[in-house]
Amino acid sequence: MTIKLYCFGESGNSYKAALALQLSGLDWEPVFVDFFGGAARSPEYLAINEMGEAPVMVDGDVKLSQSGVIQQYVTDKSGKFGGTSQDEKYEVLRWVLWDNHKLSSQAGMTRFLMNFLPEDKRPAEVIPFMQGRLKAAYKTLEKHLEGRDWIVGDGITNADISCCGYLYYPEPFGFDRAQWPNIDRWLSNISDQPGWKHPYDLMPGSPADRA
Amino acid sequence: MTIKLYCFGESGNSYKAALALQLSGLDWEPVFVDFFGGAARSPEYLAINEMGEAPVMVDGDVKLSQSGVIQQYVTDKSGKFGGTSQDEKYEVLRWVLWDNHKLSSQAGMTRFLMNFLPEDKRPAEVIPFMQGRLKAAYKTLEKHLEGRDWIVGDGITNADISCCGYLYYPEPFGFDRAQWPNIDRWLSNISDQPGWKHPYDLMPGSPADRA
Missing domain, CATH: 1.20.1050.10 (Glutathione S-transferase Yfyf (Class Pi); Chain A, domain 2)
Structure with missing residues (x-):
């Protein structure tokens, strides 16, 4: 099953989670949160994340927010990025x-x-x-x-x-x-890491879209 | 061996670590860092913690800083406060x-x-x-x-x-x-937790000392 990451390009906190997923080799895809259009403050989105923030990761029944928690999940699932001792x-x-x-x-x-x-x-x-x-x-x-x-x-x-x-x-x-x-x-x-992308290439949404 | 926590009363970040130690039942003692007297910016203290911050915990050979890391250490050592699943x-x-x-x-x-x-x-x-x-x-x-x-x-x-x-x-x-x-x-x-103390009672140093 493909991991979904609710995120948007301008969000460095989203980028931390997206980059961990991307460099881990896990199967994932970004889902655009229209933060600047107010989507993150909608009741629907607050039901996903009471903190009203991006990113949120959904992997089957697992739903996590806070980039550092998603990074820990990627580490637990992939064995990568957590340190060796x-x-x-x-x-x-x-x-x-x-x-x-x-x-x-x-x-x-x-x-x-x-x-x-x-x-x-x-x-x-x-x-x-x-x-x-x-x-x-x-x-x-x-x-x-x-x-x-x-x-x-x-x-x-x-x-x-x-x-x-x-x-x-x-x-x-x-x-x-x-x-x-x-x-x-x-x-x-x-x-220089294989698979690395710039935030605006890794996630949907950028200031250029609103220009 | 008694765990030492370098801390000072005014520091809420120190309090987070001190309170975890205190409520865990582990054997610990506070060591005063004279933050307002500049001690945390001294070369000696920066050698203990390059981030120039309190708290720092020392348990034998283990030296940790950042309250959340010390909390995790208390959890790993005591089995408490980390969640049950x-x-x-x-x-x-x-x-x-x-x-x-x-x-x-x-x-x-x-x-x-x-x-x-x-x-x-x-x-x-x-x-x-x-x-x-x-x-x-x-x-x-x-x-x-x-x-x-x-x-x-x-x-x-x-x-x-x-x-x-x-x-x-x-x-x-x-x-x-x-x-x-x-x-x-x-x-x-x-x-209401057994052993709880107010920050100024749990750790040395308070505004009253400088009044």
Whole structure:
């Protein structure tokens, strides 16, 4: 049975789940959620996910939301991306949690404010504040990647697939990979993986559709 | 061997780890990190935790950071708080990730800005913006707890221990439990657990020490 992922191209959180599915080799397909058309706030969608968020994965009777949970499911089903020892498992979880707390959460919000809100509704003071916090997160990641190809161990894990969630998008939010050589190299390591696709190629929906 | 938790009273993220240890019955003790005195940014502490954050748990040779990872370690060691089926395990992880993304992360930051920064350094526009986002998070939690004693299943799990991290503190950040009857009832369920303590009683350090 084909796994379905409810998602949309602009969503870096969806991308984390889609990329895990894609690189795992599991049989999956994306189902478009028209987030910008309000579909995620509809009663039908809230019945699928009370948190009103994408992505949601459906595999037969299993329905899961939160990208990190879907990544764990992909790991449990495919044996991939979870780390190769108990130490690595904890280390993968550490970076997935850190990403949810410090990196993707703030990058996603800042990108949304700067690109998907009308200019007159953008909270002017919030954007530089968030960019300052994000800079601290980039520093942490850049330092960790010094001398490493991957965040944990010797190969790609959910730590990488989580932390890269918003870092391939073209819309400006204050991240320029050229300024962070280790992050830049690591992003290339990920995009060199067989089957890798850019978020707007991997999932339906992009700003171009609404232009 | 006694588990050591590097923590400080004001840190809700530390509280999540301390409360899991405390309610698990494992042998543990807190070690004070003088965060407000700059200790967490010292080279010595950054060698313990490159993310420069509390808490950090040390159990013999095992050293872990990120509250959600420490909670998972407590679960692996004690058999408690992880859920009783595979479905519950995913559901616990879902709420822990949600908390890291939407609730504790933003509550902790807002409380910090409103209480631990000098008044003339507070970013005035950021605070109401974050409070608006937090209100959406309280709504999600309030709705989920309708008719439930616990976030997942029939007993306390890491989902509860994570989401309550900042909700017992007295400092104002825009959360008033009286406005959220289900959350209020659930917080009492947690504080009724044998061994429960308030953050300022469970961990060393509080604003009173610096007054």
